[in-house]
Amino acid sequence: MDGCQLSTAILYKTAWLDAMGGLNSIQHYGHFQTGLLIAVLDSPVTLLSNIQFSVYRCEVKRVQYTTDVMGLLTDPGTERSQLPALLERHHRPLCVTLYIIGLVWFLALAHNSLNHGTYFSENALLPGLVEGDFHSDSLMLQYLQSLTEEAEKYPAGMPYAWLVGQFTQLGLDTFTHNFTLHYPMGKEKSFSGQNVYGILRAGRGSSTEAIVVAAPYRPPSSFLQTTAPSIALMLAMAQFFSKQVYWAKDIIFLVTEHEQLGTEAWLGAYHHGCSGGPVLDHGGIQGRAGAIQAAINLELHSARVSHLDVKVEGLNGQLPNLDLVNLIHRLCQRENVPHTFKNRIDHPRPESWGGWLQQLETLLSMVASQATGVPTGNHGLFHRYGVAAVTVEGSEWNSVLGRRVGIQQLGRVLEGVCRSLNNLLERFHQSFFFYLLPSTTRYISIGVYMPPFALLAGGLLVKALALWFSTSCAADIQTNASTSTSSTVRKVDYSVMGSIPVVVTTHVVSAGLAATPPLLSRLGLVVALSTEDSVFFGLLGAAMTLLFLPHFMARCTDIGGVSWEVVKTVAVLELAVLVFAGAVYNFSLALIITLTFTPIALMASPSHSRLGRLAKSLLVLSVHPLSLLMFSVLLDTVINFPGSAPLKLLWRAYMAIKRALMYSVADALIYSNWVFDAACVCLLPVWLLLWQVVHCHP
Structure with missing residues (x-):
């Protein structure tokens, strides 16, 4: 032998x-x-x-x-060939195990034993190195009284002349900035606004760097809480800062109109940006300072507040450098000012069960707000320009914290922040930009929260591999059988090319749907519908029409001969790429998509019985992007209005859903918020592929 x-x-x-x-x-x-x-x-x-x-x-x-x-x-290939068989046999319990372990691990991150205490990476900040000298609390009250009297003359406008006069009297380089919004929905009206800002030139520098202290102006007719104390404190700080000689950076005092719209327009004009496209005309600015290093947005609703709440979430989930957040909390602690995150004061015993629950609530609250992609304050629009910025909000509604904080303490906190920022020799870069906060003194970095997320989404990759091995084996068996017999049984297409028609169709339809809201709003005018109703019912009708896409594809293409396992492999792989790529930009949004879509994506498959197909169809419908929006808004309504009657609660939720959908479209057009476009262009095609899988022939 x-x-x-x-x-x-x-x-x-x-x-x-x-x-x-x-x-x-x-x-x-x-x-x-x-x-x-x-x-x-x-x-x-x-x-x-x-x-x-x-x-x-x-x-x-x-x-x-x-x-x-x-x-x-x-x-040598024997042992390797056993892996596909093992994976195909045991991938279901493996996927479930990975999902459960990842979920439990992530929830456990709120405990102090699994997260870390905050610290400063940028030593140049030197927080609290010197004593605060701010004593202009009486001057701040004078500014507040004068501004309140002036605001009564302009119930729906902004006292431009008064603000320009105050900045000029303080010796600042004072300018105004005009902008125009061409609203793209409905009748396409135009709205104009004006910002006022003053620049305190650095006495020891060459105007190459700058710090921004901003505050939005809200007229008496606004349904939001007043910000007049913020502007009054800003003017008092400008008067105090103008007498100091140690400034190495320019300080820009900015008062914006129309909330975030004014801030977006001013930033676009200052940096020559084009984020708003043809919708927002930024206009031009006459005065300019150095490159902006950091920004503090003030939202004080009273001259005496109970605490300061620090807001960090920015546009599309971007976050400021963690050193800036730690700086404000450290200075508040030094000046004996109660400070919170998500309006929650730190638990006295964080290691206890109650401490873990409170930190978990704070963590989940940050996840929910960051996932929307909507800034929690005007500071969130600075992040896209590489500027670290936070919003400091002060209100007196929380009586649990007891005593109120005086103006002098607030001024010294702001003074300390500006003096620490004045010490910076370069931009914030040493600390984290990707993190989650369970409290004011603890943080969860990207290196800590990504492993549990990888387990949560890892089941998608395991399922994709199992499906790929299964289809490869089935294709080989079919090929061998076809060469040995002359059977007339219809062959199944296991190639990736066979799934291209349905994949391309779902993506083209979804991309087209993302561009329809302006058209829907104009069509609504024909039947006398409001913009909110036009967009809501138009998108709802389009979503219901797409439910018949599998039947349309079966008639117009040869999709019936394509293996549903190949289509599901494409859907699962696309979902995995979407969540893993999104996790490094807006982790919270990727986390919510993973938590909701992964179980449905794993179980989606054709069914022989009508009852089984109906049950799976309902499960897939529950994670439709519109369904997720409705569930989240309904949950938020229940939390904010716990004592409402059921019918009234449903009506509130219905109105909130229409507004939320309308705001997401407007934010996409004006501020380049990615949530609506990502839901249409990225998430909806995956959902349509899963819907196609459920309605395939088993």
């Missing part, structure tokens, strides 16, 4: 085995036990290529080759 090659194969559960021709290449063979055939071959061909047979099930368990009669050498 020198020079021969030995091949062994196990054939089991066969109906019958029929040798159709002479086995010339087989020199020796033996039949050991039931279904075991060992043959010695002259050439390195497999046993299956020399024997034609019809089987109900055939599985090649092991193949061995040797060139020596003294022994059998194991094929």
Whole structure:
């Protein structure tokens, strides 16, 4: 047997085995036990290529080759070939286990044993190194009284002349900035606004760097809380800062109109940006300072507040450098000012069960707000320009914290922040930009929260591999069967090319849907519908129409011959790419998508029974992007209005859903918020593919 090659194969559960021709290449063979055939071959061909047979099930368990009669050498590919079989057999419990472990691990991150205490990475900040000198609390009250009297003359406008006059009297370089919004929805009206800002030039620098202290102006007719104390404190700080000689950076005092719209317009004009496109005309600015290093947005609703709440979430989930957040909390602690995050003061015993629950609530609250992509304050618009910024909000509604904070303490906190920022030699870069906050003194960095997220989403990759191995094996069996028989059974297309029509169709339709809101708003004018109703009912009607896409594809294409496993493989892989890529930009949004979509994506499959298909269809419908919006808004309504009657609660939720959808469209057009576009262009195609899988022929 020198020079021969030995091949062994196990054939089991066969109906019958029929040798159709002479086995010339087989020199020796033996039949050991039931279904075991060992043959010695002259050439390195497999046993299956020399024997034609019809089987109900055939599985090649092991193949061995040797060139020596003294022994059998194991094929190196044997152990590797067992992995697909193991993965196909055990991938379901593995996916469930990964999901559960990842979820429990992430929830446990709120405990102090799994997160870290905050610290400063930028030593140049030197927080609290010197004593505060601010004593202009009486001056701040004078400014507040004067501004309140002036605001009564402009119930729906902004006292531009008064603000310009105050900045000019303080010796600041004072300018105004005009902007115009061409609203793209409905009748396409135009709205104009004006910002006022003053620049305190650095006495010890060359105006190459700047710090921004901003505050939005809210007229008496606004339904939001007043920000007049913020502007009054800003003017008092400007008067105090103008007398100091240690400033190495310009300080810009900015008062914006129309909330975030004014801030977006001013930033676009200052940086020559084009984020608003043709919708927002930024206009031009006359005065300019240095490159903005950091920004503090003030939202004080009273001259005496109970605490300061620090807001960090920015546009599209961007966050400021963690050093800036820690700086404000540290200075508040130094000045004995109660400070919170998400309006929650730190638990006195964070290691206890109650402490973990409170930190978990704070963590989930940050996840919910960051996932929307909507800034929690005007500071969130600075982040896209590489400027670290936060909003400091002060209100007196929380009586649990007891005493109120005086103006002098607030001024010294702001003074300390500006003096620390004045010490910076370069932009914030050493600390984290990706983190989650369970409290004011603890943080969860990207290196801590990504492993549990990887487990949560890892099941998608496992499922995709299992489906790929399954379709590859099925394709090989179908090919072997077709060469041995002349069966007229319709073949199944297991190639990726066969799924291209349905994949391309879902993406094209979804991309087109993302561009329809302006058209829907104009069509609504024909039937006397408001913009909110036009967009809501238009998108709802489009979503319901897309439910019939599988039937349309079955009639117009040969999608019925394509394997549903291949379509699901594409959907699962696309979902995995979406969440893993999104996790490094807006982690909270990627987390929510992973938590909701992963279980549905794993179980989505055709069903032989009508009841099973109906149940799976309802489960897939529950994670439709519109369904997720409705569920989240309904939950938020229940939390904010716990005592409302059921019918009134549903009506509130219905109105809130329409407004939320309208705001997401407007934010996408004006501020380049990605949530609506991502839901239409990225998430909806995945959902449509899963819907196609459920309605495929099993």
